[in-house]
Amino acid sequence: xxxxxxxxxxxxxxxxxxxxxxxxxxxxxxxxxxxxxxxxxxxxxxxxxxxxxxxxxxxxxxxxxxxxxxxxxxxxxxxxxxxxxxxxxxxxxxxxxxxxxxxxxxxxxxxxxxxxxxxxxxxxxxxxxxxxxxxxxxxxxxxxxxxxxxxxxxxxxxxxxxxxxxxxxxxxxxxxxxxxxxxxxxxxxxxxxxxxxxxxxxxxxxxxxxxxxxxxxxxxxxxxx
Amino acid sequence: xxxxxxxxxxxxxxxxxxxxxxxxxxxxxxxxxxxxxxxxxxxxxxxxxxxxxxxxxxxxxxxxxxxxxxxxxxxxxxxxxxxxxxxxxxxxxxxxxxxxxxxxxxxxxxxxxxxxxxxxxxxxxxxxxxxxxxxxxxxxxxxxxxxxxxxxxxxxxxxxxxxxxxxxxxxxxxxxxxxxxxxxxxxxxxxxxxxxxxxxxxxxxxxxxxxxxxxxxxxxxxxxx
DNA sequence: CGGAAGCTTGATATAAGTCAAGATCCGTGG
DNA sequence: CCACGGATCTTGACTTATATCAAGCTTCCG
Numbered sequence: 001x002x003x004x005x006x007x008x009x010x011x012x013x014x015x016x017x018x019x020x021x022x023x024x025x026x027x028x029x030x031x032x033x034x035x036x037x038x039x040x041x042x043x044x045x046x047x048x049x050x051x052x053x054x055x056x057x058x059x060x061x062x063x064x065x066x067x068x069x070x071x072x073x074x075x076x077x078x079x080x081x082x083x084x085x086x087x088x089x090x091x092x093x094x095x096x097x098x099x100x101x102x103x104x105x106x107x108x109x110x111x112x113x114x115x116x117x118x119x120x121x122x123x124x125x126x127x128x129x130x131x132x133x134x135x136x137x138x139x140x141x142x143x144x145x146x147x148x149x150x151x152x153x154x155x156x157x158x159x160x161x162x163x164x165x166x167x168x169x170x171x172x173x174x175x176x177x178x179x180x181x182x183x184x185x186x187x188x189x190x191x192x193x194x195x196x197x198x199x200x201x202x203x204x205x206x207x208x209x210x211x212x213x214x215x216x217x218x219x220x221x222x223x224x225x
Numbered sequence: 226x227x228x229x230x231x232x233x234x235x236x237x238x239x240x241x242x243x244x245x246x247x248x249x250x251x252x253x254x255x256x257x258x259x260x261x262x263x264x265x266x267x268x269x270x271x272x273x274x275x276x277x278x279x280x281x282x283x284x285x286x287x288x289x290x291x292x293x294x295x296x297x298x299x300x301x302x303x304x305x306x307x308x309x310x311x312x313x314x315x316x317x318x319x320x321x322x323x324x325x326x327x328x329x330x331x332x333x334x335x336x337x338x339x340x341x342x343x344x345x346x347x348x349x350x351x352x353x354x355x356x357x358x359x360x361x362x363x364x365x366x367x368x369x370x371x372x373x374x375x376x377x378x379x380x381x382x383x384x385x386x387x388x389x390x391x392x393x394x395x396x397x398x399x400x401x402x403x404x405x406x407x408x409x410x411x412x413x414x415x416x417x418x419x420x421x422x423x424x425x426x427x428x429x430x431x432x433x434x435x436x437x438x439x440x441x442x443x444x445x446x447x448x449x450x
Numbered sequence: 451c452g453g454a455a456g457c458t459t460g461a462t463a464t465a466a467g468t469c470a471a472g473a474t475c476c477g478t479g480g
Numbered sequence: 481c482c483a484c485g486g487a488t489c490t491t492g493a494c495t496t497a498t499a500t501c502a503a504g505c506t507t508c509c510g
Contacts, residue, residue, distance in 0.1 A: 022367050051355055054440065059358040077344045081351065102327035112498055119302045125350040126286050126306065130276055132357035133284040133401030137498070167456065178357030183458065199456065199507065215279065298465055327451070393489070408490065424475065424488065 019094050023086040029070070030080040037078070038094040039114060040070045044164055045090025049091050050173065051082050060174045061125065063148065067155040072118035075100050077129050088165040106210075137219070140175040142214035145195070149204045164202040171202075192219050232352055237251035243320050248311040251342070254295070263319040264339060265295045270315025275398065276307050283405040285399045287349065289374065290431070292380040300325050300336075311389040357401050365400040366410050367439035370420070374429045389427040396427075417444050 004154055021040065023029055029047060030036060042064050049062035049071070053120055061082060061211050064070040070084060070092070098104065100111045127147070140149075145164075152162040168186065174177040189195050194206045194213070212220045246265065248254055254272060255261060268287050270408060274287035274296070286307060290297040295317070303322055323329065325336045352372070356365050372391075378386040393411065397404040411427075413422050419431045419438070429435055437445045 001377060038386060052357070053359055057359050061354045073344060073347055076340050081348060084396045115301050120263045120297060122298055122350070123306060125347070126276070129286045129350065129357060130278070130284045132354060133398075134278055134282050152374075169456080180455085180459090180500080182499055187458085197457095208410075209493095392487090394487095403467055404489085405468080405491090409466095411489085422489095 010067070016098065017096050021092050021094050023090040023092070025088055028080075028083060028085045029090075029092075030084040032082055034079060034080045034217045035078055036074045036080055036097070039072060039074050039100065040092035040094050042066050042070060043093060046087040047090060048085050048087050048170070049082050049180045050085070055194040059171045059176065060170065061128070062121065063174070065148070065151050065155055068151075069114050069117040072121055074115045075118075083137055087126050089162060116159050118201060135176065135179050138185050138188070139214055139217045140177070141171065141182065142189070142210050144171070145202065145204060146207065146214050149207050149210070162204060163199060164204075166202050167200045168197075188214075194219075234318065239245070242324065242368065243318050246317050246319050248315040248317070248389070249312060253308060253310045254315075254317075255307075255309040257305060257307055259305045260303055261299045261305055261322070263297050263321050264297060264325065265319050267293050267295060268316040268318060270317075271312040272315060273312050274307050275308050275310070283398045284401065286353070287346065287393065288399075290373070290376050290380055293376075294339050294342040297339045297346055300339055312395070313441035325389050346376070362402050362406060363410050363413070364401070364439055364442045366396065367435050369396070369399050370429060371387055371432065371435045371439050374432050387429060389429075390425060391427050392425045393422075399415075414438075417432065419444075 004047065020043075023045070029040065032051075044066055047064035047070050047206050048060055049064070050060045052058055064084075071080070074080070075097060095107070095110060096116075098190070099107045099220065100114055104111070124147070131143050136144065147164050148164055152164075167180045170177045171186075172182045173184070179187075186195075186197050189210075190197060192206075194204070194209050196203045196205060209219065232269065236305075238420065245268075248270070254358060257276075267290055272289035272295050274289070275285045277282050277342075278285055296305070299305070301434055302320060312344055319330070320335060320339075324332045325339055327336065329336070338368075349372070352368070356368050360368065374387050377389075393407045394404045396411075397407045400407070411422050412419075412437075415422060416429075416433065419429070419434050421428045
């Protein structure tokens with residue numbers, strides 16, 4: 001459970017017309033071609049950004065976690081190019097686009113944050129390109145998981161193991177593999193006690209080993225006894 | 226040869242302190258961590274954006290062509306995250322970052338164009354993720370080539386076959402394949418008369434077939450002949 | 451209680467990588 | 481002008497990572 005205050009969101013506090021919205025699991029927040037009216041700051045829940053190929057295959061191009069803006073680039077171009085869907089029950093604060101335009105007073109700070117988030121999005125996209133282009137399945141999967149882990153930690157900072165509402169099919173569509181192959185890689189990660197996974201839930205138990213694997217592609221010597 | 230006027234660039238025309246710069250083949254325009262002072266609009270030549278993995282492998286994450294801004298996001302965050310290098314002799318017009326900040330008068334138009342270019346960059350990044358994640362080698366290579374072809378056409382619009390100063394190694398590092406495998410795919414494309422390629426130069430002869438292949442992954446029936 | 455969605459595992463197929471050897475072109479220095 | 485060396489390209493033989501096909505299991509939800 002994420003406290004709004006904990007991530008600097010205070011709905012209704014002197015910011016006119018910022019409104020709370022909720023989405024249920026599998027509900028879409030945007031479709032390709034939609035002209036958006038607002039950007040959302042995620043309070044709670046996970047959002048996926050994806051496209052579908054003619055073949056029906058899905059490629060996930062991004063994940064929004066609590067604290068993130070979805071999607072920052074709507075401030076510059078309000079037409080959504082992809083599908084945005086809630087992976088789990090999601091609450092957001094929606095900021096009307098016009099209140100975020102440069103020059104609009106009263107939301108300078110939020111406007112700056114949105115642009116900062118846009119930079120992070122760009123960085124993550126590059127990281128995905130690098131990952132998909134040049135890394136093995138094990139490295140790709142580890143990279144995605146350690147990235148999500150770090151972003152979750154950053155977001156709420158409490159010590160509980162970060163729970164991820166991801167099915168093996170979701171993971172497959174993030175790293176460009178088959179669910180079957182993802183299953184085999186997860187098995188390996190489980191056997192090395194790096195994480196636990198059941199039915200649409202992944203929890204990282206050994207983040208440092210995961211980080212090691214994401215870079216080296218093999219399991220380093222464990223420091224723990 | 227690209228005429229500056231043809232793409233709307235008029236160096237020195239009422240825009241204070243925009244300066245022309247030149248780079249020779251293989252010269253770097255930016256290194257990771259560099260704090261940039263200006264964004265460049267490419268007048269002539271090709272620029273590559275890439276990273277290196279610990280293993281020494283290279284992944285190219287973007288290409289800048291005449292007419293493009295390099296890199297638009299420096300307007301928001303001036304620290305370059307990657308390497309930028311000239312593939313061929315390159316001329317640019319460099320705009321100091323401060324002249325592009327919102328509110329600075331005298332460069333509103335350029336400022337808007339930079340942001341529009343940032344959106345295009347984001348779109349291309351997503352396209353790369355989709356391509357690398359879910360397409361075959363033939364589709365990936367065709368996608369990259371038809372994209373570059375279209376952007377070149379858009380850029381200067383004259384009828385000459387668009388020449389691309391790309392080595393097979395460069396192509397490999399764009400599409401996440403081995404140079405050897407790129408060679409075999411190019412051979413196939415050559416045999417189908419879709420393009421010509423020799424020593425660091427690719428020229429598209431049948432763009433529509435290339436587009437077809439980039440989507441379907443096989444060669445459609447030729448309408449010509 | 452039934453069925454869908456998700457997970458697991460084995461056997462086999464295929465796209466792409468690796469290794470190896472040469473050919474060709476290109477710039478540079480003698 | 482020529483010779484050399486390096487970068488690029490080409491092709492064949494073989495290996496490997498990942499996909500595909502198939503079957504059965506488990507959990508959850510209606």
